[in-house]
Amino acid sequence: MARAIELSGLTKTFGDFVAVDDVSAVALPGQVTALLGPNGAGKTTTLRMLLGLVAPSSGTATFDRRRYEELTDPVGQVGALLEASGCHPGRTALDHLRILAIAARLPQEAPERVLDETGLAADARRRVGEYSLGMRQRLGLAAAMLGDPSVLVLDEPTNGLDPPGIRWLRGYLRRLADEGRTVLLSSHALSEVELTADHVLVLAHGRLLRSSTLAEFRAEAGIGSRVRTPDPDRLGAALDAAGHTYRLIEVGLAVDAAPERVGEVAAAHGVVLHGLVGTADLEQAFFRLIQGADRAGQPESAPEAVS
């Protein structure tokens, strides 16, 4: 049922600008593969070449050795979410999906099924213009799942989702991969990838910098800490004074230091901690890779979502 995605020497140039540079990689069935990179890294162009929307300058992008245009039942084989805004605002969600279902010769009940799966059944007859960004993202996912495909290609699927939505998406993608489907998603929200992906492909300046399992990547990343405290400002100042970098996260601080060291600093300054866990800091590893690419003479590109 499931199909592997294979990129081979994939290259795209726009005039003198090389958007994607000789990228070769594989995404396997039963796994969530994350295409990771800062804005402008070439993630979207790579996915659009994979889906036949952009013609590669050279190289190939295939599903089970077939280009997207060669698939006999594209909607039944590959589901894709490329932009949450890909709906007419004056059309209802149900009509949007019906149009796709009719064109793809899918069963009449397919739109209702995916609306139900993505939690939009109650809003099916509302016009998409009235939807929040998160609801439009869910609608995009519903469209991707319309043909119950064995491969999913998702570009920044967490965009616009609120925390419950992100949690839902994480579980949803995990379940799809566990069913044996191939899931390829792009993201610059590194914390999301850390919790979702089995395999990571790191892209910067159009070049593939790393292809490895998340476990390998995590092992290389070294140890960091996540800490919960009622007094983040004082802890931040103490960490600053001790020479440790940190950033504010939803539940406290993420610190580039082992938990033992963070505990010592907190104790020395009398800061109360409510939680302290060690993490492999994927973002830090990612940042190091990107910095390496920058130093290799590429134009400056400040990755977002990285402190």
Added chain:
Amino acid sequence: MKALVLAELLKSRSTRTQVALVLATLAFVPWTAALTIPGKGTENVPVSLDDPRLLAVAVGNSFGAPLVLMLLLGGVAFTQEFRYGTVTSTYLVEPRRTRILVAKWVTLALVGGVVTTLTLMVSVPFSAALIGFRGGEVSFGATFWTMTAAGFVVLPVFGVIGVALGALVRNQITAVVAVLVWMLALEQLVITSYPEVGRWMPGATTFVLLQMGPSVDPDGKLLSASAAALLLAAYTAVAVFLALRLTPKRDVL
């Protein structure tokens, strides 16, 4: 192909814009027909009240706004996909883009048939009643039926040209402004001021085929009906060829 056409038909029905455009256009139909029908005793008119061609000319003139509508609907059928990003899902469902083009052409041809029927349903009774009210001759002669048949060809053809234009231009505002400026200003100006040049323009062919000729070309400088039909076919062929040639190659970014 049938599935793609059904999907395109649902696209055109599922938003209010297209329906509103059709209704607004139909509101112009009696007005344009009325402009052609002279009052009793009015002199120096292109077609007099007792001219047996009057009904055909009045109804033909009422196709003016629907012609613009068809070009707009055709253009919007493609440019709207780019404006709202739906072109991505359209091409993902059917990666062979020429089939999407053909489906849109078939759909706009069908819509053209519906718009022609609606235009006739409004224009013919209104024009016949006004001509009768003003004491003129209501004649359903060969000229009328030729014009009616031409309506069922020319409006769908304008829809087809509109789709090709939209596929080539892709930007909705550019396409709409271009259509409106071309049809409502440039062509009207050139055809009436420089008929030797204007008779070769696409709009001039419709003047001939839809019997608008006597209203705008009293000197008879427009092409013959057969030449106009050939010219319109040539324009359509060029537009279709360019759209078929360029659409499959263009990146959707």
